[in-house]
Amino acid sequence: MDSWVRFSSQSQAKERVLRAAQYACMLLGYTLHKSRVATDLIKTISELEAHMSLTRKLLRLGNSVEALQAAKRAIHLSDSVLRLCLTIGHLNRAMYFACDNVLWAGKTGIISKLDHQKWSQRSFRYYLFALILNVTRDVYELCLLLDNEDRYKSTKSPLSSSPSSAVPADHLSSSSSSTISVATAHMWVRLRKHIHQVGTVLYSNPPLLLDLLKNGCDIFIPLDKLGIYKTGPGFVGTCGVLSSVLSIVTMLHPWLKLKP
């Protein structure tokens, strides 16, 4: 109970738990709809989902300020790619929160005539762009780590040559089709080796792995809502639950959070 009290004292923690619950409701509603269960249960669940969504919007009032502050901090980073990605990412998040606040005002009736569809699309566009920049940053960090790994391997064993370089000499005399198949086989081996290397790097770097997974799951939500890549409420709900659980884990264990 002590750890729940400590965890729930952060307002972002409650928001994440609500997010997980909201997407779980979406997934549950889709599953019940597919299995054609009683419609009033589905109605209750969709009303609960809407209630949680509105409460999350209420809880997000004022998050633009926090995102702008994060952007101000990111401007001082030394690495130029990180600086660019993070600053613009935070600015887009700030715009997304601003649109979200306007949507809340519209839903509660403070602003009477609001085009909900337009503002909703706008907020999802900013959210998508922020996620794309986050994924770019993750890929950049991954490339840096792979580079480091390569450099480390080459300093450790500069004389070892790759085994595949000796093989083509044997096939110099064969026909062209077999040369193509040999080349394809080499490509597969190199690709497998590369994937294995990426896997090792990610496995030894859990913050990067978690962040990449989280952004990867999150990106399907605006893609579906904007109609760019429609997946359906079941898949969106699953992705939402996964990414919320991952961010709850990073909040419970701050060492798992990717810095900066």
Add this chain to the structure above:
Amino acid sequence: MDAVVKFTSQSQGRDRIFRATQYACALSIYLLRNIPERKDLVAKLKNLESNISAGRKLLRLGNAANSIVAAKQTVQLSDRVLCLCLTVANINRALYFICDNILWARNVGLIRNLDKERWSINASRCYLFSLVMNLTRDLYVILQLMLQRGRDNRFKCKMNQQLSDCPEVAEVVIPELDALVFLLLETLRSEPTVALDTVKNICDLFIPFDRLGIYKSSSGVVGFCGLISSLIGILTLARPTLRIKP
């Protein structure tokens, strides 16, 4: 701006801001109720108030655990009166949160057959009892401080000077009463934490009093008292030195 962000990053901080806004809306609705030109604004304020209230009910899910942990801590206090008052207050707050969570489940339709009125009255009763216990603790602390001050010689001289300074004031009929009031005011002035907590609890009392029908005041009074107690709550959260301990 940093301080604001830090304040709002705590879930209690946001909840107190929402509570202040909710009661400010209630007060504004009461003040504007008879002005026909402001009917739209009143409708908007009513919507806002009910939305914030519903949102706060959802956000209160899980708060019972906070009160139980606080009760576990206060059980270990050395002073028996404080231990009793605070532990009973925390347990009652936990019961209030549980009733509130059940009411939320009823409101969203997760529980169907529930007597909303009865559970709402139960929740208000638990809340009232916890406020009464908190107020008892405040009075106990004030009495202790007053006794301490009364024995203090420097203070005795100050009091005698104060009494002799204004003999022409006709209200000084009962010098002992005047001395007591002076002692009380001096104690409250030197210990702002107790004064703030007492005012907050007294303001909060009007809310369950009105709900339970013990002392029916208007919704304007309830809104005003709720707003004052929320503002004091925000102040004590932003400035931890002003918060009463334990």
